[in-house]
Amino acid sequence: MKHTLSVLVEDEAGVLTRIAGLFARRGFNIESLAVGPAEQSGISRITMVVPGDDHIIEQLTKQLYKLINVLKVQDITEVPCVERELMLLKVNYNSSTTRSEIIELAQIFRARVVDIGDDSLTIEVVGDPGKMVAIVQVLSRFGIREIARTGKIVLVRESGVNTEFLKTQAPVEARF
Known part of the structure; x- marks a missing residue:
């Protein structure tokens, strides 16, 4: 299972x-990594997507807390979140x-198309990882020349609404 960790440092x-x-050192891969300034000056937020079971993630979290500059580690995999990525895609x-x-x-x-060349278009896509x-998949039939993709960034939803859960529910019929 893939886990999303939000780390304040x-x-x-x-x-x-x-x-x-x-x-x-522990032989774990980081599948996605995004780092940037957080809401407070002098603090950065690192968002990582890491494969592993709950036990492995718990051990990694404990190890992260042992590092001096780590302030907070949150496994937000099961927490309602807003997720986004940015991708630039050059298509023939x-x-x-x-x-x-x-x-x-x-x-x-x-x-959005952000650049047009003689034989290629560069497209900017922002959204959740599934959209990427x-x-x-849709544009691959034209021939993809290059892809540059950021890591996933995530913030916990204050509303607590889990949009992933809502996507799996059948639509409610109007009752009159």
């Missing part, structure tokens, strides 16, 4: 290296028909 040189080293095209088709498909995903997989 002091914004100092070498913190990320120590955290990555901790994972490497060979005629105006293909170009317009790619642009139409991008619009369906609420993606879906647009790559």
Whole structure:
């Protein structure tokens, strides 16, 4: 199972290296990593997606707390969250028909064309990880030249509404 960890750290040189080293020493892979300033000056938020069972994640959390600059570690895998990623995708095209088709498909995903070359389009996509997989699948038939993708960023929903749970529910019929 993949777990999402949100880690608050002091914004100092070498913190990320120590955290990555901790994972490497224990033979764990970090599938996604995003780091940036948090709400408080001098604090950074690291969001990681890590494969492993609950026991492994519990051990990693304990090890992270032993690092001096780590302030808070949260496994937010089962917590209602807002998740986003950013992806830039360069797609081949060979005629105006293909170009317009790619642009139409991008619009369906609420993606934006951010650059047009002689034989390629660069598209910006923002959304949840599933959206990223879906647009790559749809556009792969045109030939994907390059992909640059950020790691997942996540914030806990204050409303407590779990949109993943809502997606799995059957629609409620109107009763009159």
